[in-house]
Every structure is written in C-alpha cells, then in structure tokens.
Amino acid sequence: MNELRFDERVVVITGAGRGLGRAYAELLAARGARVVVNDLGGSLQGEGADAGPAQAVVNAIRGAGGEAVANTDSVASEAGGRAIIQAALDHYGRIDALIHNAGNVRRAPIKEMSLADFKAVLDVHLHGAFHVLQPAFARMCEAGYGRIVLTSSVSGLYGNQGVANYAAAKTGMIGLCNVAALEGAAHDVKCNLIAPGAVTRMAEGLDTSAYPPMGPELVAPVVGYLAHEACALSGEILSSMAGRVSKLYLAETQGLYQPAWRIEDVAANLQRIGDQREPWVFPVLPSGQGDHIRRSFEMARRG
C-alpha cells in the first residue's frame, strides 16, 4: 500500500503539547500535515497555563522539517474552541481534520466529588469537544470534506473507581460522535472515537513497572488512520492499547417480546431478556436507531 500522507492537509490537535496528542502531532506532521498544536499547558487537574509544551512540540516538528503552529487557547470555553479553529483558518486557510484529545483528571469517589470538580472535567473533555467540533464541523460540511477524531476511554466506557466526571464525559462523547457521523455523512465528514491507552502523565501514581511497552507512539497510527482521507469508518470506536487495536461497539440481546408486562414479569424473565447469545449490533450508519425501531416493531407485529 502507498504511504498514507497528509500533504496539503491542515490538522488541529487539542492537548497536543504532551503525551498522546504530541505523538499524533509529530506523526501527522512527519506525513506532511500542517498542524495546529493546541495546548493550554496546565496541570493534570487542568489548573494554570504554560505556553511551553505547545511551543516545544512546534519546535520539534519544525526541527524535523515539518510545519506546525502553536495555539494556547483553552478548549474549556466556547471562545477558546472558536479561537483554536480560527488559528487553523488564519494560518493555513482551511481545516481538514480535528483531533480533540485535550484532557484533565480530578479523581474522587462520588460521595466526595464536588460539583466544581465534576464540571471542570466535563468542561475540558465533553464541552471542549463541542467547543471545537461545532465551528470545525460547519466549515467541513461546507467544504465537503472532514475527519474528526474524539477521545473516549475504557475507564469511561466500562467505568472505574473515582472517575464519575471522567466516565460521564468519555461516554457522552459516544453520543456526540454518533450524531456528528450521521449529520456529516452527506458531506464526507467522518467522525470516530479513539479509546487510547498509553503511559503518559495520566498514569501518575500508578506502578507501571510491569506494563508491556505502551508508549503513545503505538496509538498514533490508529488516530492517523481515523484522521486520514482513506478512513473507511464513521461513527465507530477503536481502542488502542499496548499494541492491541480493537473495535468497541454497542450490542443488544435479541430481547423478549410480550404484549403486556408486569414488574414481576421483568424479574422472572431476566435470563431471557439478557440472553447474550446471538446479539444484535446496530451500526450508527446508515441508521442504527432506525434498525433498532424496525426490529422492535417486527417482533411486536409477529407477536
């Protein structure tokens, strides 16, 4: 296969000053992309700001012969999101791909989590996704081309202790991605999710000494594919961790039909309702929702 390149393409990557985002920026720039390296540069909790990380990545890309520009606006505000997309338009006159990767973490059990900490995490991950996606999406639809990659997480999708804010944001990303995939389909605008796993500063406090190799560079090619013109997916979730790449999806049991239900019927039929043999999978495109409704109605009509 020919090398998949990004020549002439303009890619915006949020949170690209460190960790995974940096690896994405360096890979795509090495493949010819002009990259807007966004990073607020704050702490893991999302406090403070530092222009250093974004500029360091831009310097590294330019030093390697690539093209990039730094941006230090925060994804956590609507104005920040608009300014990040505007930076691509001001510097390069277009936007072809958006990778929303910026993230913060504030851990606490639900009983102790303050509303401020809950909101601070949603602001960067989920609201941040909308803040950059919305202005980029409009441009992409107009241009008839676009690739969007949003960032989820297995700790969000499957849950984990002490991260209710993070899990809510990372699971909320599925709905946003699905609708962007549906609304973008007619304009060749594709939207997918990456659920990455890599040792970065997010692993702070964990003993990673027994982990297999899992640097961000193992995830970057997967995100590179999703951001490329050749990407054949939309409305999908790819996971990449320690060299294993897989697809996550929603599945349903076939379910049990009855013309009427009592609370006791649910209790008595849990096994049949939850029978996971031969699950149904409804891909987002062309219409997972439509297929779900059609099959439910078919069962009801058959009785």
Ligand code: NAD
């Ligand atoms: P990281 O902390 O190394 O990088 C995140 C970057 O986002 C930082 O450089 C930070 O300054 C930036 N950022 C934070 N708030 C911002 C804001 N408001 N505006 C702009 N930039 C901001 O973490 P990472 O591990 O590289 O994480 C990248 C993404 O991958 C995150 O969305 C994270 O939730 C997700 N993720 C990571 C892992 C993992 O194993 N590392 C697992 C699952 C999901």
